[in-house]
Amino acid sequence: MADPKHNPDLHPLADIDQVVHAPARLMVLTYLYVVESADYVFLMRLTGLTWGNLSTHLSRLEEAGYVEILKEFRGKKPHSTIRLTPQGREAFREYKKSMQQVLDDLPD
Amino acid sequence: MSESISLKEAERRAFRSTFDDGLWDVFLGFFFLMFAFAPILSVYLGDFWSSAVFLPVWILVYLAILCIRKRIVKPRMGVAKYGRSRQVKMKRFTVIMLVINTILFLLGLYAAANFRAMPGWTVAVVLGLMLLMGFSLSAYFLDFNRLYLYGLLAGFAPLVGEWLFLNKGASHHGYPIVFGFMAVFMVVVGLVVFLRLLRENPLPEEEISQEEP
Numbered sequence: 448m449a450d451p452k453h454n455p456d457l458h459p460l461a462d463i464d465q466v467v468h469a470p471a472r473l474m475v476l477t478y479l480y481v482v483e484s485a486d487y488v489f490l491m492r493l494t495g496l497t498w499g500n501l502s503t504h505l506s507r508l509e510e511a512g513y514v515e516i517l518k519e520f521r522g523k524k525p526h527s528t529i530r531l532t533p534q535g536r537e538a539f540r541e542y543k544k545s546m547q548q549v550l551d552d553l554p555d
Numbered sequence: 556m557s558e559s560i561s562l563k564e565a566e567r568r569a570f571r572s573t574f575d576d577g578l579w580d581v582f583l584g585f586f587f588l589m590f591a592f593a594p595i596l597s598v599y600l601g602d603f604w605s606s607a608v609f610l611p612v613w614i615l616v617y618l619a620i621l622c623i624r625k626r627i628v629k630p631r632m633g634v635a636k637y638g639r640s641r642q643v644k645m646k647r648f649t650v651i652m653l654v655i656n657t658i659l660f661l662l663g664l665y666a667a668a669n670f671r672a673m674p675g676w677t678v679a680v681v682l683g684l685m686l687l688m689g690f691s692l693s694a695y696f697l698d699f700n701r702l703y704l705y706g707l708l709a710g711f712a713p714l715v716g717e718w719l720f721l722n723k724g725a726s727h728h729g730y731p732i733v734f735g736f737m738a739v740f741m742v743v744v745g746l747v748v749f750l751r752l753l754r755e756n757p758l759p760e761e762e763i764s765q766e767e768p
Binding site: 477484 | 566573631632636637639756760
């Protein structure tokens with residue numbers, strides 16, 4: 448694969464955040480971006496991810512500091528609420544801007 | 556990916572997915588039952604009690620809906636807190652509905668005082684327009700497209716009722732027939748949506764058997 452840094456038009460692609468770029472994580476971040484917070488079931492249902500997959504991706508996002516997972520008990524059941532951190536919100540915005548910049552300029 | 560990514564659409568989808576469970580259709584259906592039966596009951600109970608008697612029914616249905624949402628819907632659909640733009644939209648919706656309901660209430664008072672003097676078509680047109688407006692605004696603010704259909708049905712219902720009354724001899728301006736039909740239609744639609752939701756969204760096993768990571 449050619450180094451995008453050789454082509455100034457593709458520079459933004461080189462800076463794409465790989466944590467955000469993965470399709471499953473991008474879906475999760477998109478939904479978290481438009482709501483204030485959501486729980487596991489809500490995200491599973493809207494993204495179509497399995498419980499295990501979602502957990503893996505959320506752990507990755509949490510490691511990157513893009514989401515925070517608040518754990519609590521509702522009665523006897525554990526319940527987690529997930530929300531974007533300001534850093535995650537900024538990363539998503541930046542990703543959107545970079546992708547738009549590249550894709551908008553591509554010829555049809 | 557064939558669909559374009561639209562944040563607005565994602566937000567709308569997220570909101571509708573928790574709102575559109577069919578239970579509000581059932582509640583509205585019970586609301587229209589009053590329109591259907593109150594004219595018949597007014598002969599026995601008088602104008603006030605024929606409507607007031609439905610209040611406990613609404614409260615019971617409302618409480619049942621809250622309970623079903625908590626115990627059955629939320630574990631399947633999940634919970635989300637919506638963003639600022641949606642909260643602002645909901646506040647605007649509340650204010651507008653408050654204004655509409657106040658106007659409806661004042662019109663109702665006026666109609667109750669002058670009912671016999673008002674031509675049936677006037678009552679039908681005003682009621683139809685108010686119902687159409689109320690449903691359409693609700694559909695717009697809640698992104699709940701089915702309410703447009705209900706708005707059209709509710710808007711035409713008093714006119715059809717009046718026509719049935721004048722041409723086919725239907726009693727009580729045809730309200731028991733047209734609003735009874737609406738009530739049954741909404742309850743059936745609501746139940747179908749609700750049952751489909753249950754079928755398509757079984758309880759996640761992990762919710763019961765596993766602790767979240």
